[in-house]
Amino acid sequence: MKKTILLMSSIVLLSSNLLAYEPTLSLTKKSDLAKSPYSLTDFKKMKKANADDPQNAIKLKLFPMVFTLFTLQYERSITDNMSVACDLSFLRRTQSSTSISGESLSTTISAYGFSPEFRFYPSGDARQGFFVGPYATYLNMGIKGEYKNSNGSKGTGEISGITAVGGGVLLGWKWLIKDAFVIETHLGYNYLSFSTPETVDVGYEDGTKGVEKVDALNFSGGLPTAGLTLGYAF
Numbered sequence: 405m406k407k408t409i410l411l412m413s414s415i416v417l418l419s420s421n422l423l424a425y426e427p428t429l430s431l432t433k434k435s436d437l438a439k440s441p442y443s444l445t446d447f448k449k450m451k452k453a454n455a456d457d458p459q460n461a462i463k464l465k466l467f468p469m470v471f472t473l474f475t476l477q478y479e480r481s482i483t484d485n486m487s488v489a490c491d492l493s494f495l496r497r498t499q500s501s502t503s504i505s506g507e508s509l510s511t512t513i514s515a516y517g518f519s520p521e522f523r524f525y526p527s528g529d530a531r532q533g534f535f536v537g538p539y540a541t542y543l544n545m546g547i548k549g550e551y552k553n554s555n556g557s558k559g560t561g562e563i564s565g566i567t568a569v570g571g572g573v574l575l576g577w578k579w580l581i582k583d584a585f586v587i588e589t590h591l592g593y594n595y596l597s598f599s600t601p602e603t604v605d606v607g608y609e610d611g612t613k614g615v616e617k618v619d620a621l622n623f624s625g626g627l628p629t630a631g632l633t634l635g636y637a638f
Contacts, residue, residue, distance in 0.1 A: 458531060461586050463635030465491070472497045477633065479523070481530040489537070491519040495545075508552045509616075517543035517568070531637070532580040536573065541596065543568040551606055551616055559608035561616060568598030572629065586635035597624040 465475040472495060479489040495515040502508045521539035523530070545566040551559045576590030600621040606614050 458580070458583055458637035461635050461637040463586055463588065463633045466632045466634065467630060468493070477635070483530065485525045485528045485530055487523045487525070487530045489521040489523060489539075491517075491521070491539075493517045493519070493543070506552075506554050510550045512548045513545060514548070515543050515545040517541065521574075532578050534575075534577050536575060537590075537592075538571070538573045540571040541569065541594070543596075543598070545598070545600075547600065547604075549604060549606070549616070551608075553608075553614075557608045557610055557612070559606040559614070559616075561604040561606035563601055563604055566598060566600050568596055570594060570596035572626075574629075574631075576631075580637060584637055586633070586637050588631075588633040588635070590629075590631050590633075592629045592631075593626055594629045595626040599623070 459481045461477075461479045463477045463479065465477065468475050473493055474495075475491050475493040477489055477491045479487050481487045493516065495513065498510065498512045500508065500510040519539050519541045521537050523535045523537040525533050525535045527533040545568065546562065546564040547566070548562045549560065551561065553559075572592050572594035574590045574592035576588055576592075578586060578588040580586060598621070602620040603615050603617055606616045608614065
């Protein structure tokens with residue numbers, strides 16, 4: 405009987421404690437909700453701020469210009485720590501030589517190409533910071549020569565459709581200044597393979613044709629690379 409009374413007393417006491425309990429969670433006023441860091445208003449502001457961050461950049465690579473190679477790069481952020489980029493390159497270089505016998509040769513090399521690149525930013529910010537960028541390269545080259553033989557006859561010859569393929573990886577650092585200007589440096593390793601013919605068919609002004617020997621360009625291997633880039637982010 406005592407056990408029954410004790411049990412009933414415990415149930416009553418527990419029931420009274422539960423009824424007296426006031427939950428700490430309650431409905432908040434609309435003004436308090438707006439002040440919360442997790443409110444819909446602040447979320448929209450945060451989303452708008454992230455949307456206003458520059459996701460694109462157009463850059464000019466300066467070092468290749470020393471070798472008359474002009475390279476423009478477009479980069480687009482796809483996640484917080486990844487981006488994709490593509491280089492568009494144009495080359496035009498002329499060199500002349502004269503032999504002891506009086507023969508002369510002026511050669512113009514023209515080329516265009518592109519290099520798609522994938523970049524990973526370990527810092528988690530694809531707008532700036534350290535990056536690793538594997539890439540592939542494709543070049544299409546043409547050689548045009550103007551000749552003058554020992555008899556004084558002038559002629560021209562052209563080789564087109566020379567292709568070069570390769571790829572490599574870059575390690576670099578990108579700075580974003582005032583959310584608008586980009587400065588970038590990189591070091592890397594580049595593999596490239598191409599070859600050109602040793603002779604070219606030449607048509608002379610007097611209507612005759614001939615075959616002239618040219619210096620062949622044959623290369624297959626890797627080379628270190630370095631670069632400095634300036635650009636604009638938007």
